[in-house]
Amino acid sequence: MTVRKPLFAGNWKMNLNHLEAISLVQKLAFALTDKDFDKVEVAVLPPFTDLRSVQTLVDGDKLRIVYGAQDLSQHDAGAYTGEISGAMLAKLSCTFVLAGHSERRQYHHEDDDLVNAKVQAAFRHSLTPILCVGEGLPVRQAGEHVSHCLNQLDGGLRKISAEQAQSIVVAYEPVWAIGTGEVATPEDAQEVCGALRGRLAELYNPEVASAVRILYGGSVKSGNIAGIMAQPDIDGALVGGASIDAGEFVKICRFSDMSG
């Protein structure tokens, strides 16, 4: 059975300018030890304008923190004003890129076809997509949350090969739990994450399903991370608000110290 290294990815959203980004990454680097990085992978996903500063710091000081972007264009180059290509992110040595975050789906009307095009674009440039899925409150209240998330997974992974799929990261983020203080119970989160892993086995094979890291996102804090990480199909967290507080994010990354 594959051992999946837990991943904690801090999605800073539209917060922190490049100077504040340097300060936060320095604080994380100061607090996190080699022992922490042996146990978990720590990623930051700053705004585009911060990436060059973060790259310079990470490269210069040989930090074990990795980084990535919150979005990318489905196109590789051309007349797409305001867009950022996968090639540009790769040139900045990004590891990860989010695809289909619920805020992109909600405020920028990204549908599964566009999200899928972005996942394909990420792979064309050797970036690891973090494919986000999750249901809104009405869908959960109707009891259709599992099928909703499985449909988003199917849509996001169209034309993605088994070899590509095994390196992908999937993030389950119930929209009703994002930034609201409402956290899904660990059992709620496990229900969907377990179903997502099952669908990966159906779409590909059990090896792919067992290799893919599935993250939970939605009001993750140091006080609730231990229960979430105790679930068999949850391999880390996509952290929003708490990721721009260095002390809190470090505690989340040290989740095994947070139980009890």
Ligand SMILES: O=C[C@H](O)COP(=O)(O)O
């Ligand atoms: O990408 C992160 C998620 O949207 C969760 O955000 P949150 O931790 O602020 O609820």
